[in-house]
Amino acid sequence: MTVVVGYVPTPEGEAALTQAIAEARKSNSTLVLINSSKGEAAVDNRFAQEGDIQDIGQRLASQGIEYLIKRPVRGHDAAAEVLDAAEEHNADLIVIGLRRRTPVGKLIMGSTSQRILLEADCPVLAVKAG
Amino acid sequence: MDVWSSLMDGFATALTPMNFLYAVIGVVLGTAVGVLPGLGPAMTVALLLPVTYALEPTSAFIMFAGIYYGGMYGGSTTSILLNTPGESSSVVTAIEGNKMAKAGRAAQALATAAIGSFVAGTIGTALLAVCAPIVVKFAVSLGAPSYFAIMVLALLAVTAVLGSSRLRGFASLGLGLAIGLVGMDSVTGQRRLTFGQPLLADGLDIVVVAVAIFAVGEALWVAAHLRRTPLHAIPVGQPWMGKSDWKRSWKPWLRGTAFGFPFGALPAGGAEIPTFLSYVTEKRLSKHPEEFGKGAIEGVAGPEAANNAAAAGTLTPMLALGLPTNATAAVMLAAFTSYGIQPGPQLFESQGPLVWALIASLFIGNTLLLLINLPLAPMWAKLLQLPRPYLYAGILFFATLGAYSVNLQAFDLVILLVLGALGFMMRRFGLPVLPLILGVILGPRIEGQLRKTLQLSAGDPAGLLGEPIAVGIYVIIGLILLWPFAYKMFRRNRPERRPLIPANSGAADYSD
Amino acid sequence: MTSLTTGLKGRSELGVALLLGAAGVLVFLDANGLATPYSKSDPVGPKTVPFIVAGMLVVCAVLLALNVLRGGKGEAEGGEDVDLTHPADWKTVLPLAGAFILNILLIDWAGWVISGTVLFWGSVLALGSRRYVRDGLISVALSLLTFYGFYLGLGIALPAGLLEGIL
Numbered sequence: 059m060t061v062v063v064g065y066v067p068t069p070e071g072e073a074a075l076t077q078a079i080a081e082a083r084k085s086n087s088t089l090v091l092i093n094s095s096k097g098e099a100a101v102d103n104r105f106a107q108e109g110d111i112q113d114i115g116q117r118l119a120s121q122g123i124e125y126l127i128k129r130p131v132r133g134h135d136a137a138a139e140v141l142d143a144a145e146e147h148n149a150d151l152i153v154i155g156l157r158r159r160t161p162v163g164k165l166i167m168g169s170t171s172q173r174i175l176l177e178a179d180c181p182v183l184a185v186k187a188g
Numbered sequence: 189m190d191v192w193s194s195l196m197d198g199f200a201t202a203l204t205p206m207n208f209l210y211a212v213i214g215v216v217l218g219t220a221v222g223v224l225p226g227l228g229p230a231m232t233v234a235l236l237l238p239v240t241y242a243l244e245p246t247s248a249f250i251m252f253a254g255i256y257y258g259g260m261y262g263g264s265t266t267s268i269l270l271n272t273p274g275e276s277s278s279v280v281t282a283i284e285g286n287k288m289a290k291a292g293r294a295a296q297a298l299a300t301a302a303i304g305s306f307v308a309g310t311i312g313t314a315l316l317a318v319c320a321p322i323v324v325k326f327a328v329s330l331g332a333p334s335y336f337a338i339m340v341l342a343l344l345a346v347t348a349v350l351g352s353s354r355l356r357g358f359a360s361l362g363l364g365l366a367i368g369l370v371g372m373d374s375v376t377g378q379r380r381l382t383f384g385q386p387l388l389a390d391g392l393d394i395v396v397v398a399v400a401i402f403a404v405g406e407a408l409w410v411a412a413h414l415r416r417t418p419l420h421a422i423p424v425g426q427p428w429m430g431k432s433d434w435k436r437s438w439k440p441w442l443r444g445t446a447f448g449f450p451f452g453a454l455p456a457g458g459a460e461i462p463t464f465l466s467y468v469t470e471k472r473l474s475k476h477p478e479e480f481g482k483g484a485i486e487g488v489a490g491p492e493a494a495n496n497a498a499a500a501g502t503l504t505p506m507l508a509l510g511l512p513t514n515a516t517a518a519v520m521l522a523a524f525t526s527y528g529i530q531p532g533p534q535l536f537e538s539q540g541p542l543v544w545a546l547i548a549s550l551f552i553g554n555t556l557l558l559l560i561n562l563p564l565a566p567m568w569a570k571l572l573q574l575p576r577p578y579l580y581a582g583i584l585f586f587a588t589l590g591a592y593s594v595n596l597q598a599f600d601l602v603i604l605l606v607l608g609a610l611g612f613m614m615r616r617f618g619l620p621v622l623p624l625i626l627g628v629i630l631g632p633r634i635e636g637q638l639r640k641t642l643q644l645s646a647g648d649p650a651g652l653l654g655e656p657i658a659v660g661i662y663v664i665i666g667l668i669l670l671w672p673f674a675y676k677m678f679r680r681n682r683p684e685r686r687p688l689i690p691a692n693s694g695a696a697d698y699s700d
Numbered sequence: 701m702t703s704l705t706t707g708l709k710g711r712s713e714l715g716v717a718l719l720l721g722a723a724g725v726l727v728f729l730d731a732n733g734l735a736t737p738y739s740k741s742d743p744v745g746p747k748t749v750p751f752i753v754a755g756m757l758v759v760c761a762v763l764l765a766l767n768v769l770r771g772g773k774g775e776a777e778g779g780e781d782v783d784l785t786h787p788a789d790w791k792t793v794l795p796l797a798g799a800f801i802l803n804i805l806l807i808d809w810a811g812w813v814i815s816g817t818v819l820f821w822g823s824v825l826a827l828g829s830r831r832y833v834r835d836g837l838i839s840v841a842l843s844l845l846t847f848y849g850f851y852l853g854l855g856i857a858l859p860a861g862l863l864e865g866i867l
Contacts, residue, residue: 095418098575098829100225100781101270102418131416133828226781242854355767356774359720359760365753366727373734373746380750381730411827412793415783576781578838581823584796588803588819589846592812593856601804605797616788617716618774631749639744647743 059087062149064140064174065114066093066104069187070155075114077185078153082123089118089125090147094139097131104136105129137173149180156184195317198544202552207250210243211549214251215556218258223266223568224579226410229259230515234402235583237395237523238590245527246542250549252523253503256516257309257550260496261557262568264301268294268488269421269569278495280463284480284487289422291483298427300437300485301492302561308445308493309554312500315449316507317547320536323508327533332644333654335532336637337661339630342511344665345455347623354672360619363610364627367392374632375639387599392607394522396591397628400604401621402519403587405611407580412612414576421572427565437489440470444493451494452501455513459498466490500550507543509533510633518625525629713774717765724757795826811861816843 063078065071075091082089091114095105106114111127118125126147130139144152154171175182201207221227233252240248267278268285281301288297330338347357370381371391382388429437447462447469470486471477480487505511510531512518524531529539536543561568591604614621645651653659731750776784799822806815820839829835850856 096575097416097418098577099573100415100419100576101421101572103420103423105418105420107420131418133830226779239854242856353772353774355760355763358756359716359764362720362753362757362760363723365749366723366757369727369750369753376734376746378734378746380734380746381727383730408793408796409777410779410781411796412788412790413782413784413786414789414792414827415781417783575829577824577827577829580827581820584800584823585816585820585842588800589812589816589850589858592807593850593854593858596856596859598804598808601800601807605800605804609797612793613716613719615777616774617713618776619716631753635749638749642743 059085060090060147060149061085061087061151061153062090062092062140062144062147063153064093064136064155064170065091065106066136066155067106067110068104068155068157070157070185072155073185073187074153074155077183079118079121079123081151081153081183083121085150087124087150088147089123090143090149091118091125091127092130092136092140092143093127094130094134094136096133096135098133105131135170137170137177140170140174141177144178144180151180152178152182154182154184156186158186191317191321194540194544195548197541198546198548199551201246201541201545202250202549207247207545207549208552210247210251211254211553212556214254215258215553215560216254217251218255219262219265219557219561219568220258220571221255222259222262222264223571224262224574225266225270225415225572226406226576226579227583228406228515229255230519231402231406231583232259233516233519233523234398235586235590237398237519237526238593240523240526241594245529245539246545248523248527249520249542249546250553252520253546253550254553254556256520257496257499257553258557259516260309260499261302261305261561264305264492264495265298265561265565265568266572268297268301269424270419270572279460280467280491281488281495283467284484286422287481288483288485288488289424293483293485294422294424295427296429296433296485297483297488298424298565299429299562300433300489302427302558302565303429304437304441304444304489304493305496306554306558307441308448308496309500309557310551311442311445312449312452312497313547313550313554316500316504316550319453320504320508320543320547323504324533324536327509328537330533330657331655332637332640333652333658334661336634336641336652337658337665338509339511339634339637341661341665341668342455342505342509342513343623343626343630343634344668346513346626347620348668353618356617356619357623360614360621361623361627363619364624365631366627367397367607367624368628368631374636387597392603392628393526393594393600394628395526395594396600396603397607398519398522398625399587399591400607401611401625402515403583404604404608405615405621407583407587408608408612409615411580421569424566424569427562433485436476436485440466440486440490441493443469443473444490444495445497447490448494448497448499449501452498452513453504454501455505455511459495459502459514462494462498463491466494503550506531507535507546510535512626512629515622515625518622518629521629522625713768714765716774717761717768719761720757720764721761724754724761726754727757728754792826792828796823799823799826807861808859809861811863812858813840813843813847813863814861816846 061078061082063074065075078089093106095102115127128143152174154174156171171184217232218229221229221232232255263278264281267282268289285297347361348354370388372379372389379389444466447466451462467487470490471480474486476484502513502517505513506517512521521531588601591600594600641651645654727750731747734746736745736747778784799819803815803819806818817839820842821836824835847858850858
């Protein structure tokens with residue numbers, strides 16, 4: 059049993075992670091954490107730094123959860139990476155964080171979350187921060 | 189002409205709408221380039237060299253100077269906000285600056301860097317305006333033998349003192365001199381190193397060489413080793429400083445300037461040493477030494493000022509003697525050459541208005557930079573999110589465009605590729621790039637001076653020592669060349685001293 | 701085993717020494733072929749400096765070879781965007797060079813607009829961008845803009861090539 063969580067170092071991402079941990083414990087699943095970047099720009103604040111990843115790893119280990127952290131940097135966007143991982147690991151659940159958007163924002167941005175929600179083969183749990 | 193009136197005339201020229209616009213373009217471009225990783229002012233000026241064929245020299249140099257100073261400002265923004273610094277002279281700023289940013293004091297770090305850069309830049313440019321004419325007055329009295337000696341000294345200083353491997357520096361210099369030889373010999377008109385190719389008869393255009401080495405070579409090299417893992421930029425609001433920050437910063441600013449300018453002006457100086465010296469001094473003099481290593485504002489204020497003062501200092505030998513001591517100055521010198529302007533002491537005489545307009549524009553540019561960097565720093569930081577494929581593709585695109593537009597010859601592009609590959613190889617194997625470009629620029633001039641000297645002495649090699657200055661310089665050259673050998677022998681004769689810190693204290697890792 | 705591996709590692713830098721030596725020999729041979737009528741006004745002659753440079757290159761070549769064989773290593777240049785922990789990424793560099801060469805071949809014949817497009821598009825592709833259509837559009841736009849910009853702004857007429865009548 060596998061739970062895939064799309065993680066970013068933001069409040070939404072943290073909320074998603076917390077929820078994913080809860081889900082993984084409930085169903086005794088493996089947690090697969092995806093934090094990806096296109097790698098195109100020199101700076102990507104949505105790509106977690108090494109220290110944060112280590113902290114997360116320790117947090118997961120201390121809660122007795124079997125986990126796998128993947129940080130692909132190969133030019134694909136986040137939705138594609140999460141969907142790829144879900145397919146690869148036969149995920150039973152995907153957990154993602156949702157950002158509150160202004161009406162204009164909803165119009166303009168083709169969102170990562172929307173793509174995952176629509177294209178995933180398994181149930182998707184969308185979590186808001188706070 | 190006294191300095192003040194020349195400078196005022198310079199301001200009049202620099203403040204015309206056209207030139208002011210170019211100053212703005214220059215500083216904006218310079219800051220952007222300084223912020224963006226992988227780019228630098230030298231590369232940018234090189235890429236713009238072809239455009240100089242269409243611009244007035246004054247306007248072009250005003251723009252270049254803006255790029256030069258702007259690069260310093262942009263570089264400090266990056267070194268404070270990213271956890272890896274840019275140019276080697278920003279390394280020291282990053283030590284304290286990044287720590288400050290991590291502790292939530294990015295705004296203060298950026299503010300002290302920007303204001304310190306402004307103070308240092310203004311004072312430095314003022315010193316430039318005062319010192320350059322003095323150097324010129326002294327230099328004009330020199331004859332060919334001394335010129336020759338000075339140029340050899342400059343070449344040697346850059347080759348043998350800067351950089352980690354003197355041997356590779358000399359190798360690079362040799363290649364540069366060889367490239368400079370291609371073409372027609374100025375005195376006898378014979379073709380050298382042209383291999384029967386008529387297109388090479390005019391020599392390799394310095395613009396093409398500069399673009400190839402600085403832009404294409406750099407782009408290829410970075411493309412081959414692109415940092416794939418993205419970094420984090422520490423978010424920051426508008427830079428500002430509190431009263432105590434001001435109190436702690438102003439003396440380091442002045443001290444940093446005092447360190448930076450002389451080192452920048454010396455042929456073998458560079459900006460790394462004064463920034464390091466400034467850091468160490470500030471640490472020693474600080475009332476809060478325990479903060480160093482965790483984000484001490486003096487550790488940003490001093491080195492930043494030193495950095496910018498050194499940049500101003502570098503322009504002194506460049507304008508007064510035609511001797512560049514860093515890559516950007518070298519490329520600007522190439523620009524002079526491509527305009528047909530002979531750099532050297534007579535520059536102030538023959539192109540006085542241009543030089544003074546340039547210096548005036550430095551003051552203006554400095555002020556502009558403060559204005560655009562202080563409030564707009566967060567915006568500049570956003571630039572870091574530009575996708576790099578577009579960046580490097582753009583460099584190659586504009587490099588090609590520029591090199592082609594020089595002569596509308598596809599052959600120049602072949603040269604661009606070959607020399608670009610050379611630039612790549614040099615970066616791979618640690619051959620410094622600066623001696624090469626200096627060899628290309630100064631080689632023909634040195635040869636000219638040499639021939640003139642011996643012509644004056646009717647073939648007698650003693651003519652090289654004809655002037656006392658020349659003799660003095662040769663002594664200095666001898667010292668520079670022999671120094672490492674003397675040092676090694678000196679160490680061998682003295683018994684090995686015990687290390688000052690015991691090996692197991694963990695303080696340092698000593699290896700022989 | 702170690703001496704073999706160090707020998708192999710040093711080999712690539714020996715290539716540099718080889719290049720330097722070859723350059724030196726080249727300069728020497730070329731200079732040798734020059735005529736030097738002795739003249740009072742030019743006692744140095746066109747050969748002297750090339751000989752000096754050639755000598756310098758050869759000496760450096762030899763010393764560098766010795767240095768490399770003894771274990772010396774040139775430090776690859778670092779930088780803000782440079783990650784030296786991996787060997788050179790030829791999969792990126794060679795396509796880049798390829799795009800460059802294509803441009804050289806096409807520029808006079810097919811015109812700047814086409815060759816520039818190929819150059820930019822090829823470069824972004826080589827560097828990893830996946831947005832094919834968007835990149836293509838940007839490439840065409842850039843080439844067109846610079847074509848007209850250089851002509852109108854700088855008076856430099858880039859070749860129109862195949863699109864001669866249209867532009």
